[in-house]
Amino acid sequence: MIEVERVDYVRVPVTDMDEADRFYGELLGLRRSPSSPGDDWVEYEAGNVTLAVMTPHTHEYEFEALPPSTIALRVADVAAAKATLEAAGLEVGELWDSGVCKGAGVSDPAGNRILLHRRYAAYPDGRMP
Numbered sequence: 001m002i003e004v005e006r007v008d009y010v011r012v013p014v015t016d017m018d019e020a021d022r023f024y025g026e027l028l029g030l031r032r033s034p035s036s037p038g039d040d041w042v043e044y045e046a047g048n049v050t051l052a053v054m055t056p057h058t059h060e061y062e063f064e065a066l067p068p069s070t071i072a073l074r075v076a077d078v079a080a081a082k083a084t085l086e087a088a089g090l091e092v093g094e095l096w097d098s099g100v101c102k103g104a105g106v107s108d109p110a111g112n113r114i115l116l117h118r119r120y121a122a123y124p125d126g127r128m129p
Helices: 017-028 078-087
Strands: 011-015 041-046 047-056 071-074 101-107 111-118
Touching: 011 101, 017 041, 017 047, 078 111
Parallel strands: 011 047, 071 111
Antiparallel strands: 041 047, 101 111
């Protein structure tokens, strides 16, 4: 058995680093890691995981957006986050409520679908999120 220690990062392909920085850094408010290796690979700290935003063409990959809602970002208030992004000119999907959690989808400038998410119901063992 390997015994994985943690997820170090999730690679997010983008086409324009300036637009990505505005989206991930300014609009979502993620802290840019000072240890990011370069201008074509920028790491943003999102609590328990790092988003490594990178330009595939500089790393010998073809660009392909992530499958829908590969990344779910927990926010304190999905409706408020939706309103903030819409005020910044982004199109955000309808707010939904599954009876366990709330969410709304948005695309980053490269077309990656990001899910704004908040679980509010207890887990089956009674723990609260």
